[in-house]
Amino acid sequence: MIPDDTYWREQIHKVMPDLEIENYELHQEGLVNDVLVVNDHWVIRFTHTEWGKNLMAVEDQLMRFIAPLVSLSVPSSDRCSDGVMVYKLLQGRTFLREIWIDADEKTQQAMADQLGRFLNELHHIPTGNLNWEIPLTLAPVTLETWLDIHERFVKKVQPLILPYQVDWAEDLFMSAINTPNFFDFNPVLIHGDLVPYHILYSEENECLNGVIDFAIAGLGDPATDLGSLITSYGETLVSKIEKEYPDLTNLLPRARFYAQANELQWVLLGVESGEKYWFTAHLGGARDIRTV
Secondary structure (H helix, E strand, O other), X not given: OOOOHHHHHHHHHHHOOOOOOOOEEEEOOOOOOEEEEEOOOEEEXXXXXXXXXXXXXXXXXXXXXXXXXXXXXXOOEEEEEOOEEEEEOOOOEEOOHHHHHHOOHHHHHHHHHHHHHHHHHHHOOOOOOOOOOOOEOOOOOOHHHHHHHHHHHHHHOHHHOOHHHHHHHHHHHXXXXXXXXXXXXXXXXXXXXXXXXXXXXXXXXOEEEEEOOOOOOEEEOOHHHHHHHHHHHOHHHHHHHOOOOOOHXXXXXXXXXXXXXXXXXXXXXXXXXXXXXXXXXXXXXXXXXXXX
């Protein structure tokens, strides 16, 4: 049964009993949580599995740690317990590629500088002397992981696609897998899911205003975050962050691989799970990937 208005109002009042509900919006873009924006001021996230609850608790700790160390705003929870997180709404709309394309050159560069600065800050946060353990990211970043994904892809997806697509996918996987040390990296703190609906844009100020949803953040390959940006915005944007992100050139080969291979991984997950949303997750991507 699909929850109705009464159900969601009851859920809100379980969390915030004294809150007068003027309005709310339900957002279900993510794959783990139900998200309610209440009175255009509060965000309440619900997760209903033990796995999701554990993720949420770790995310809360990570956001509290990251927030004072980066230049873009990050949510800071007022409450996080038993699969419920509450925080004040960060203002801004989804940073669509169309917003980037329609901006003038000066504004484009300013937004690219914001992204580059944020990633450089995030990827260089010292993590070695903490009294708690930062988890490994859930994003696939090791040779062993990609060998497993490739094996499953060959068995379960290749029979469903056209011959030229098989050739393209096989070339993509083999060019990375057969390159010595291709997946070698120094683990750093990464976001892990830097997609448009996790980046907030301020129409009033024509700039970026925040980054949300650190559910799969953790220690991993910094090229993962760059690959997410290539998938969503293309190298036309990513090439402009280098002034604020000096490591860009060295990380681009892996970032280009992730930008393409993650799409194949999502198709694989759709085939294996039977959930249709995995097949549509990358519709509207930039397809702006260079070869050199």
